[in-house]
Amino acid sequence: MKTLTFLARSGPYGSSKAKALLDMVLSAAVFEQKIQYIFLDDGVYQLLSDQDSAQLGAKNVSAALPALDLYGVDRIYLDTESLQARGLQSRQLLIPAQPCNSDEIRSLIADSDMVFSL
Amino acid sequence: MKTLTFLARSGPYGSSKAKALLDMVLSAAVFEQKIQYIFLDDGVYQLLSDQDSAQLGAKNVSAALPALDLYGVDRIYLDTESLQARGLQSRQLLIPAQPCNSDEIRSLIADSDMVFSL
Amino acid sequence: MSTLHIVSKSPFRTDALQRCLSLVAPGDSIILIEDGVLAVNLSILGERISGTDVSCFALAGDLIARSLTTAGTEIQQADAASFVALVCEHRNSISYG
């Protein structure tokens, strides 16, 4: 088993990156790898509740997040500094994520076999 | 005749944007429109002399710049602030460009029928 | 004879909004679209437009998708029809990537 870390840095909808990284996470989960899923920078917007992308004709990227737990993806982290810089509150989030700072992210990265950032 | 303004904001080679905007400028020049070509942000790197992209297997984007004059494109501007922010000197530039500041760019834009930025 | 500034990228990840704010002139308007709407609560934007005759809009569909609102800001919501009207009302437009 490998430890794979995913840095979700992109907002949802503006590009396909959020969805592309989520698909990687879910695939790795199917193969039962150890997954660390870290939301930082604009990636924190992916976690906001009440997203409604119907007007854009796009799929709701956040709809799959509650299923992460079923896939066994339970190491989900949120960069507190990114959240604060954007004036967001953790009570606005759709799924629970462990608050962390840069020190903690560095140590999650140091423990990883591979890191993917989108 | 229309006044078309081009904001070159991208560095050369990292993406096809510098080349794509240059191709628009040259096409508009063939149709003898009034052209204002403004280099700002990373676009100022397009003007550096001694670019050598052979190792990248890419065409030298700056090679076409000296031909702008032949195409009648002689309103070429350079944002001084962008140059300074990057620690560059105007003596390093391949072609002459008129130094300008944000005030002057705003007035060039106000005089334009259309503006294209890449 | 004014300009519509169209900002489609995140102010946290790119220089699009910053460049827009450096070029916006009195009488111009700004419209935030796509990831550009992430600027909706940004103080540098609010301060720049407050008390000026620069109007700022944000595409409603992009706000709703991202669970954002313009509440408490001076930014007005626009739908696609308003976006088209803004393009027509201004002499030219700049799309910042």
Added chain:
Amino acid sequence: MSTLHIVSKSPFRTDALQRCLSLVAPGDSIILIEDGVLAVNLSILGERISGTDVSCFALAGDLIARSLTTAGTEIQQADAASFVALVCEHRNSISYG
């Protein structure tokens, strides 16, 4: 067990370098590639690596294309073979877009 940070976007136009510098740890290395080499003379990078055990490299082909040099900096030039060697010497890598 350290990380190679691969920065491919301009520090003037994106947050790639900034995020890299916030995550770089002692013993890590940074390699600037593509438009990432535009950071070569940037003081925030020089100050971050000076006197630390963080090494910084820049791809020579990307520097030459853009008419940039590492003269006067603590950044070392790397060719493709050195890039491969750096990947092998570090446990993992992060590519910042």
Added chain:
Amino acid sequence: MIISLVIHAAPGTSQGAQTALTFCQAALDAGHQIYRLFFYEDGVHNAHALAVWPQDERDLNAAWATLIRDHRLDAVVCVASALKRGVLNTDEAARYEKNAASLEPSFEISGLGQWVDACLHSDRVVSFGV
């Protein structure tokens, strides 16, 4: 008013193509004339006839083709951008000895001259997906 659009983004990668499509529909609804759609750089992928979208997503390639046909719009893809990205009409496919064309037939292939022409004949030209 007479409006033209320049589309720089591929559908499915960045949101710009979708925004452009919505804008185009709204401009038509408001009674404006769309003089030309010019697809440049990655924008040419909007004209790719071989794209297959998942059933639960909006097929932007089909949406463009429908909009163009329904309103008889003039939709041009830049030839230099298209060739490099494998978007070919029958003539180009034959010329370069490729075994198939890939351009959705409601689009035409032409040069940047068509973009200049759009600038000359439009009141407004708006860029999407830059």
Added chain:
Amino acid sequence: MIISLVIHAAPGTSQGAQTALTFCQAALDAGHQIYRLFFYEDGVHNAHALAVWPQDERDLNAAWATLIRDHRLDAVVCVASALKRGVLNTDEAARYEKNAASLEPSFEISGLGQWVDACLHSDRVVSFGV
């Protein structure tokens, strides 16, 4: 060492594909084993058989195909990314009733499982063009 590459960028649009190609060649020259090239998102355009490059530019599509054949590399394009971008092999073209295939035959179409497999069997996985 055993190395795999993930390529996210289209050739001709961003420099990432060219960097990946040079890196791949250098890794082979240094005696490393390339376990797999995985083309994801816009990276699938590197496998587009219909691309026609200008004569004065390096044809990156051809360069990949040559490198893959010469070194018998395992090159996989992500099926979900490829379908949406019109990169189809003969089977997919038939299944979706498209009139042509567009995948350069030195590449295979498969799923993200092949990327996970590359992570499991490689010492290093490097991403390009993100």
